[in-house]
Amino acid sequence: MCQQCEETIADVWSKLQVGQTFKTPDLYRGVDFHISKKDSNKLKISPQEVSINKAAFVAAVHYLRANDHDMDSPCEIRSSNSRSTAGPLCIATRDQINNVRCVTYILPILQKSVVVGVNPVRPNSTWLLRW
Numbered sequence: 001m002c003q004q005c006e007e008t009i010a011d012v013w014s015k016l017q018v019g020q021t022f023k024t025p026d027l028y029r030g031v032d033f034h035i036s037k038k039d040s041n042k043l044k045i046s047p048q049e050v051s052i053n054k055a056a057f058v059a060a061v062h063y064l065r066a067n068d069h070d071m072d073s074p075c076e077i078r079s080s081n082s083r084s085t086a087g088p089l090c091i092a093t094r095d096q097i098n099n100v101r102c103v104t105y106i107l108p109i110l111q112k113s114v115v116v117g118v119n120p121v122r123p124n125s126t127w128l129l130r131w
């Protein structure tokens with residue numbers, strides 16, 4: 001991880017609030033979720049009851065930045081419950097939280113913070129807005 005990505009997420013983190021609502025990225029199968037708990041190092045997402053640490057958010061931004069995924073070169077999200085079919089962005093984030101799939105929660109939060117863009121049409125893709 002690098003300092004730049006840590007700083008991006010520190011800024012996002014300071015503005016997140018319990019109760020904020022989001023929708024997972026897929027246009028047809030997107031589901032609603034909200035932040036039900038927040039501390040200095042992790043969030044809890046409900047009603048899915050998934051805890052996501054800050055490192056997973058940093059990993060997402062870092063992956064997009066390291067691989068030059070800007071608007072002209074979006075990254076397919078390729079989220080999957082199965083690690084063997086998950087794409088590299090999904091893997092990079094779940095590696096931070098004991099292999100729990102979390103990229104579909106991380107991206108809408110980063111999107112609302114204007115850090116990434118998300119294309120909800122399949123194949124769903126994302127790209128970094130804030131370099």
Ligand SMILES: [Zn+2]
Binds near residue numbers: 001061062
């Ligand atoms: Zn980085």
